[in-house]
Amino acid sequence: MNRIDRYTSWLFFGYFMGGLLIFLTLFTAVDAMSTISEYKGVSTTTIFTYYLYSFPDIISKLLPVACLLGTILTLTNLNKNNELVALFSSGMSLLRIATPVLFWVTLISLGGYFMTDRLVPRANTQKNYILYYELKKEPHRFSTVKTNKIWYRTKDAIFNIKTLSAKGDRAQGLTMYFFSDAWDLIQMITAHDVEIKGSQWLLNTGTVTLFTKDSSFPLTTDFKTKSIVMAEDSKDLQSAGQTAEMMSQGELKHFIMKNKDAGLDTIAYEVGYQSKFSFAFAGLVMSLLGLPFSVGRGRSGGTMINLGICLGLVFAYYVMYSSGITLGQHGSIPPVAAAWAPNILMTGLALVLLKRLKR
Structure with missing residues (x-):
């Protein structure tokens, strides 16, 4: 210069x-x-x-x-x-x-x-x-988004999703953990894919596992379709689809590829x-x-x-x-x-x- x-x-x-x-x-x-x-x-x-x-x-x-x-x-x-x-x-x-x-x-x-x-x-x-x-003062609305999972918490459940559509109306790879008021694990639900309509969720191809004090082993059953009603605050999950600002360029690229592979x-x-x-x-x-x-x-x-x-x-x-x-x-x-x-x-x-x- x-x-x-x-x-x-x-x-x-x-x-x-x-x-x-x-x-x-x-x-x-x-x-x-x-x-x-x-x-x-x-x-x-x-x-x-x-x-x-x-x-x-x-x-x-x-x-x-x-x-x-x-x-x-x-x-x-x-x-x-x-x-x-x-x-x-x-x-x-x-x-x-x-x-x-x-x-x-x-x-x-x-x-x-x-x-x-x-x-x-x-x-x-x-x-x-x-x-x-x-x-x-609404910790249940905070979701942590990573390259392969979305962790979310409602008032009585914690769940993670592998892929979520941009509109938040479809998801794949769901695992849900339900707890009692004393935060003892009472039920676990898995599903291959989910259709999300507000608080009404339609689960496809999964399992339900019950944890009871009367049994030494969890009781697991399979299902093809299952409809569940989530708490009202679960509707906030649909705002978690816009997550580009929460990821780096490399993470976002991987996230896009994973969503595309999931259709x-x-x-x-x-x-x-x-x-x-x-x-x-x-x-x-x-x-x-x-x-x-x-x-x-x-x-x-x-x-x-x-x-x-x-x-x-x-x-x-x-x-x-x-x-x-x-x-x-x-x-x-x-x-x-x-x-x-x-x-x-x-x-x-x-x-x-x-x-x-x-x-």
């Missing part, structure tokens, strides 16, 4: 870190006020720990916005001080001037991807544990898998799109206008991104198109605008 690149890099990091801290502080403060008012009587330590585990997910979602803000304010500052004019006069193009910024944005995007893949799933698991155990719908998981890749580069896409808007009004004191443009670009990207994800989860478009179309379209628009700018 030459002196100009180092100067541009320092400007970018100053605006990037400042924007990230401001966004993180505002988001946390507003959300914390809502949480404290909703869950009264919760200790300060619990609230602090809850948000400590929330930070990785919040930061990963704010990185693209901070990258865009840093890019726009860096070039706006250069333009306002007539430094861009000098650089243009020396034969440097806008893309060349912004090269160190785009380089750091790329590294930040890669770092954000690894944080989302490795740190966020574990942090989200701990955050949800605190949410259901300490804040909501279950994997569309929502596939969209989540692709979106982990595509969203990691949202900051780079936004920064490219922000370049043409960074040099037009800076000299006339249009910093606030550029900030408004920044917010508009963020809004437009997120609307397009969320729309694509929704369409993909409903099977309207392929998962790859759902996750990558916003990046491709926005990058194409950025290149067209840069070419028309002729700088």
Whole structure:
């Protein structure tokens, strides 16, 4: 890097870190006020720990916005001080001037991807544990999702499932353990597959094992079909199907393959898998799109206008991104198109605008 690149890099990091801290502080403060008012009587330590585990997910979602803000304010500052004019006069193009910024944005995007893949799933698991155990006081709603099993607890039973459809209406590999009020094991049920209709479950091809004090050995019988009525809180299992954010990329890939082998719908998981890749580069896409808007009004004191443009670009990207994800989860478009179309379209628009700018 030459002196100009180092100067541009320092400007970018100053605006990037400042924007990230401001966004993180505002988001946390507003959300914390809502949480404290909703869950009264919760200790300060619990609230602090809850948000400590929330930070990785919040930061990963704010990185693209901070990258865009840093890019726009860096070039706006250069333009306002007539430094861009000098650089243009020396034969440097806008893309060349912004090269160190785009380089750091790329590294930040890669770092954000690894944080989302490795740190966020574990942090989200701990955050949800605190949410259901300490804040909501509903521990039976907390489910632990792994690559091959989903563990779940209701008021009188513990069970695990090997595969669960994205909608939560079909499952395979069920094992249920029922307990008495004294938490003595009284019954175990296994089933090859299950149809879930709210609290009404239809089990196919399984066994029922009874544990009684009158018999030294468990009593086991087979069944082809069996209907059982679960507790009302078992309906919450249907929200456990959307688990992409709780798994790393490798775990999610294995989970998709296992569901496909079981003949279950994997569309929502596939969209989540692709979106982990595509969203990691949202900051780079936004920064490219922000370049043409960074040099037009800076000299006339249009910093606030550029900030408004920044917010508009963020809004437009997120609307397009969320729309694509929704369409993909409903099977309207392929998962790859759902996750990558916003990046491709926005990058194409950025290149067209840069070419028309002729700088």
